[in-house]
Amino acid sequence: MIDKSYDAIVIGSGITGGWAAKELTEKGLNVLLLDRSPDVKHGIDYKGEHVPSWKLPFYGKDERQLNQRDYFISQHSGVMDASNRHLFNNDRKNPYQYDPKKPFQWIRGGGVGGRSLLWYRQCYRFSEADFKANSDDGHGSQWPIGYSDLAPWYDYVEDFIGVSGQAEGLEQLPDGKFLPPMKMYGIEKTVKQRIEKKIPEITMTIGRTAVLTENHRGRAACHYCGPCERGCSTGSYFSTQSSTLPAARATNRLTLRPDSVVERLEYDPETKRVSIIHVIDAKSGERLQFSSKIVFLCASTIASTQILLNSSSEHFPNGMANSSGVLGKYLMDHTTGIIGSAVFLG
Ligand SMILES: Cc1cc2nc3c(=O)[nH]c(=O)nc-3n(C[C@H](O)[C@H](O)[C@H](O)COP(=O)(O)OP(=O)(O)OC[C@H]3O[C@@H](n4cnc5c(N)ncnc54)[C@H](O)[C@@H]3O)c2cc1C
Structure with a gap:
């Protein structure tokens, strides 16, 4: 059975997918937002609460063995600790391969909202x-x-x-x-x-x-409590959860389906459109199929490429939209940041 009840389907609920869902629902479309990850709340730590910095509990030493077993890539993000590990990708369960001579740290989100819950929120325009x-x-x-x-x-x-x-x-x-x-x-x-x-x-x-210094569009100004890396209970920093998802939800035209791994897209050469989205339910293992007139692929640079490469067919033997052969090459993603520090001697 192919579920055709939506006008548009957005794959991925990170920064781009959240925006696509907001824009499309606000323009009057019924939107299904799919994400491979479980739903998580903004600003809630693993115990289900947000704690201001002056009340920070002592989490003890981070569990090095757990990190080395399950978060051997995510631990290099510089911001993962015991309080927010649930927002990061579990690298044992979702591994990837690379040339050992060219190690590549692909830092991924592990919850709805993707890396909008991990980013440093620095926003600069290209000139x-x-x-x-x-x-x-x-x-x-x-x-x-x-x-x-x-x-x-x-x-x-x-x-x-x-x-x-x-x-x-x-x-x-x-x-x-x-x-x-x-x-x-x-x-x-x-x-x-x-x-x-x-x-x-x-x-x-x-x-x-992208941190509010004054109240803005129904969101409260930052009160500088400190532990931004756990998410923000006042929604003062931009994330899908604090900003675009509430706007999309306010239209009553959004359906969010977490734990929905998009496996591949099927292409109809007659209509020249994506005809079916193949999804695996991450919890039950059930295979599902969705279809809509518009599909926005917003699973991030590398994961979107992965889905397109998986979507080979007679028409696209080397992956969807890869007639040039460059799909998966010359791409660039922003997976973390570089931090410099200095000692001020007076
Ligand atoms: C630690 C860190 C700090 C950063 N700091 C900054 C910064 O200061 N400034 C800046 O501009 N950028 C920063 N970035 C980069 C920024 O976070 C990303 O460029 C941005 O989030 C990318 O948005 P996206 O929507 O493309 O992908 P993501 O936010 O990664 O969202 C992709 C979503 O797709 C979902 N998905 C993936 N595969 C599938 C699938 N097969 N099926 C269904 N769903 C799928 C994922 O679960 C995820 O929710 C930082 C990144 C990190 C990790």
Whole structure:
């Protein structure tokens, strides 16, 4: 039996899938949102509660053996601990292969909301220089769009999610529609002053971040309690759960189906459309089939590619939409961040 009750199906409930579900439901479509992971609440730790930083319990030493057995990739994210392990991928249950000479740490979310519950929330716009870098340096192919094409969409997203930051008027780091910036600490102000005195062409600015510095669209301003890595019980930082999912739910046109692993897509060469989405229920093992006019594949860069490569057929022997043969090559994902630190000697 193919379930055809939805106008659109979105695969993956991370940052992109949550947005797709919000936009499509707000435009009047009945949407099924599928995610391979279990449903998790924003800002609830593994005991089912949110604890402000001043009441942080002592979790004891993290369970190194458990991490090495089940979270041998996720543990490298830099933010996983006993309180939020349930938000990360279990690498033993969901493994992947790589060339041992070229190890690759694919940090994945383990709950509905995907990496919107893991990210550091830093939000920067590409500038015109980023779009022209290839042509300026003579590498690769040129971007078919420029900053001016994207700028109104940056506005649209920032206006909804709430991004705090300081406008600086820098060409290489375009300003956005900012909420008030977070204040710098004394030491940060000192470093800023000294840098700008010694190297005036360098601007040090406060991080631009999807954390609310004032109440915004029904969400409360951050109260700086501290343990953001557990999620945010006030919904002050952007995640699918705090922002796009409530908007989609408010339309009464959203059906969220967690624990639904999309195995492959079936293509109908006559209609030239995805005709069936094959799903395995992660809890029962049951095989299910869904169909709709519109399918948004938002399972993240690598997982979406994995699904397309799995979707081979007579028409697409090397994976769906892979007539060029480049599917799975030349891709880039943002799996974590780089953090630098320094000691201030006065
Ligand atoms: C620790 C960390 C810090 C980061 N910090 C930043 C930052 O500061 N700024 C920034 O811009 N970016 C940051 N990123 C990157 C950012 O989180 C990702 O680029 C972004 O979340 C990608 O969104 P997405 O919707 O494509 O994928 P995801 O958010 O990963 O969502 C994909 C969803 O698809 C689901 N899925 C996967 N496979 C299937 C399947 N077969 N069937 C059904 N569902 C499936 C997953 O369960 C998941 O919920 C960070 C990432 C990490 C891990």
